[in-house]
Amino acid sequence: MLRSSFGLRPRNRPRDLVFATAVAALAIDGLRRLTKRRARFRLEGRNALVTGGSRGLGLEIARVLVDRGANVAIVARDAAEIDRAIAELHGRSPMVRVVGIPADLSCGTQIAATISMYAWRSGPSTCSSTTRA
Numbered sequence: 737m738l739r740s741s742f743g744l745r746p747r748n749r750p751r752d753l754v755f756a757t758a759v760a761a762l763a764i765d766g767l768r769r770l771t772k773r774r775a776r777f778r779l780e781g782r783n784a785l786v787t788g789g790s791r792g793l794g795l796e797i798a799r800v801l802v803d804r805g806a807n808v809a810i811v812a813r814d815a816a817e818i819d820r821a822i823a824e825l826h827g828r829s830p831m832v833r834v835v836g837i838p839a840d841l842s843c844g845t846q847i848a849a850t851i852s853m854y855a856w857r858s859g860p861s862t863c864s865s866t867t868r869a
Contacts, residue, residue, distance in 0.1 A: 785854050787841055790817035796822030798825055798834075807833040809854050813840045 738855035782800045788794035789810025798808050802825045810825075812818050825834045841851040 738818045778805075781807070783807045785809050785810070785811065787811045790814060790821040790836075795821055795824075799828060802829045802834065804833050805829070805832060808836060809835045811839050811841065811854075812839065813852055 737834075779801060781806075784798075784806045785812075786798045786801070786808060788792050789808070789819045790812035794810065794812070798810050798821065801808050808825065810818060810821055812821075815838040818838055822834050822836050825832075837853050839846045839852055839853075841847055843849065
């Protein structure tokens with residue numbers, strides 16, 4: 737029996753070539769499907785409203801949305817925190833629109849005012865995410 741320098745039998749070259757071709761075809765098909773899936777979830781130019789967006793998980797969601805090209809409106813209670821978050825988000829992607837709306841959404845009367853302000857500043861919402869900081 738023939739053995740290679742590693743102590744293994746010589747490989748069947750035609751079978752290995754067929755296997756490698758099949759793996760490459762599957763990889764290309766997987767990449768094509770992934771590209772199509774990502775195309776369905778494009779955020780460029782879409783509008784997003786993130787509550788609690790001045791820090792914590794809300795800010796992280798806003799960062800991802802801005803990185804993907806979405807226009808973002810963040811709602812939080814502290815105006816100073818909103819200004820800091822807006823400055824950071826503008827630094828990440830100056831081409832997107834980032835606005836801040838100071839509001840306490842635990843107060844029912846401010847919810848309608850916040851939505852009106854958001855619609856006025858951003859246009860109609862096409863994507864929304866709600867979290868609490």
